[in-house]
Amino acid sequence: MIEFKNVSASYDGELAVLRDVSFTVGDGDFVAFVGTNGAGKSTTMRLANGLLKPTAGEVLVDGVPTTALKTSELARRIGFLFQNPDRQICCNTVREELLFGFKALGEEGPAAEERVDAIIERFGFDADAEPYLLNRGTRQLLALASIIVLAPPTIILDEPTTGLDFRECVKVMDVVRELNEGGTTVITVCHDMEVVGDFARRVIAMTGGRVVADGATFDVLRDGRVLKEAHILPPQVTEVSMILGRDEGCPEAIAQADTVPQMVAAIAQELQLEGRAAAEAAALANDVAAALSAETVASAAAVVEAKAMLGDAGADGEGGR
Numbered sequence: 440m441i442e443f444k445n446v447s448a449s450y451d452g453e454l455a456v457l458r459d460v461s462f463t464v465g466d467g468d469f470v471a472f473v474g475t476n477g478a479g480k481s482t483t484m485r486l487a488n489g490l491l492k493p494t495a496g497e498v499l500v501d502g503v504p505t506t507a508l509k510t511s512e513l514a515r516r517i518g519f520l521f522q523n524p525d526r527q528i529c530c531n532t533v534r535e536e537l538l539f540g541f542k543a544l545g546e547e548g549p550a551a552e553e554r555v556d557a558i559i560e561r562f563g564f565d566a567d568a569e570p571y572l573l574n575r576g577t578r579q580l581l582a583l584a585s586i587i588v589l590a591p592p593t594i595i596l597d598e599p600t601t602g603l604d605f606r607e608c609v610k611v612m613d614v615v616r617e618l619n620e621g622g623t624t625v626i627t628v629c630h631d632m633e634v635v636g637d638f639a640r641r642v643i644a645m646t647g648g649r650v651v652a653d654g655a656t657f658d659v660l661r662d663g664r665v666l667k668e669a670h671i672l673p674p675q676v677t678e679v680s681m682i683l684g685r686d687e688g689c690p691e692a693i694a695q696a697d698t699v700p701q702m703v704a705a706i707a708q709e710l711q712l713e714g715r716a717a718a719e720a721a722a723l724a725n726d727v728a729a730a731l732s733a734e735t736v737a738s739a740a741a742v743v744e745a746k747a748m749l750g751d752a753g754a755d756g757e758g759g760r
C-alpha cells in the first residue's frame with residue numbers, strides 16, 4: 440500500500456511542484472495518473488519510490504515513511520520503469536540485464552538464475568542478444584522484464600507506451616495487465632487515454648501540482664470539469680457516447696458506452712429494437728392496408744352498385760328524355 444499524506448515537494452527547495460497531495464493506492468489496484476505536461480505526475484512517481492523526499496507531508500510504503508526506508512528495501516517493494524528504457528538498460532546481454540537487479544540487491548544464485556531463465560522463456564528473448572541492438576518495443580519489454588523478474592509487489596510505470604507502435608504497446612500493456620491480475624499493484628503515468636480506458640481501473644488527474652480528481656476510470660474521464668481542468672480528452676468511444684448522450688432520445692446503453700464492445704452491443708441492441716419496431720410498423724401497415732383494401736372493396740362494390748343504380752336511373756332518364 441502506498442499513501443500520500445498532504446505531500447508537497449520541490450526540486451530547488453523553494454518552488455513547490457507538488458502541493459498538498461493526498462491519496463492511497465491499495466494492494467492490487469491499477470491506477471493511472473493523467474494530466475498536462477508539468478502537472479506533477481512524474482514527481483509523484485519519484486516520491487512514491489523514494490527517489491525524491493517530500494518537503495512537507497509523508498509518503499508511506501506499507502505503512503513506513505520512505506524517509507525511513509533504505510533504497511534496497513524500497514527496490515524490493517517497488518519496481519520502477521522509466522519512460523525511456525535506455526535510462527534503465529546498462530548490460531551487454533539480455534541475460535546479464537535480467538540478472539542485474541539480483542546482483543544490485545546481493546541476491547545472485549541458483550534461484551535468481553532460475554527466475555531469469557523462466558522470464559527469458561516467457562518473453563521469448565534471445566539471452567545473448569545485445570540490448571542496445573533490440574528494437575524500441577523489445578527494449579521496453581526487456582526493461583519491464585528486468586523489473587518484474589524481481590517480483591516486486593508494486594510496479595510504477597512512467598509513460599510505459601511512449602514511442603511504441605500499437606502492437607508493441609498492446610504487448611507491453613498485456614504483460615502489465617497479467618501482472619495486475621496476478622496481484623501486483625500497478626501505478627502508471629499515461630498520456631494515452633485509450634490505454635488508460637482499456638487498462639486502468641482508477642484514474643488520478645493532476646494539474647499544477649495538485650490532484651483534481653480521483654475515482655473510477657470512467658467517472659473521472661466523463662467528468663467535464665476534470666477534462667477541462669486537466670486538459671485531457673476522453674477515449675474516443677467515451678467521447679462519441681458523451682456527444683450522442685446529449686440527445687434526449689439517446690438510449691442509455693449508447694450514452695454510457697465506454698468501450699468498443701459496449702458500444703457495439705448497445706448499437707446492436709438498438710438496431711434489434713428498431714427491427715422490432717419496424718416489424719410492428721409493418722404489421723400495422725398490413726392491417727391498415729387490409730382494412731383499406733376491405734374498404735376499397737366495399738367502396739368499389741358500392742360504386743358498382745351506385746353506378747348500376749345510376750345506370751338504371753340514367754337509362755331511365757335517358758329513356759325519359
Ligand SMILES: Nc1ncnc2c1ncn2[C@@H]1O[C@H](COP(=O)(O)OP(=O)(O)OP(=O)(O)O)[C@@H](O)[C@H]1O
Pocket residue numbers: 450451456474475476477478479480481482483
Ligand atoms: N529534475 C527537475 N528539476 C527541477 N524541476 C523539475 C524537475 N523535474 C520536473 N521539474 C518541474 O516540476 C514540475 C512537475 O514536473 P513533472 O515532470 O512531475 O510533471 P509531469 O506531469 O510528469 O509532466 P510530463 O507529462 O511532461 O512528464 C514541472 O514544472 C517541471 O518543470
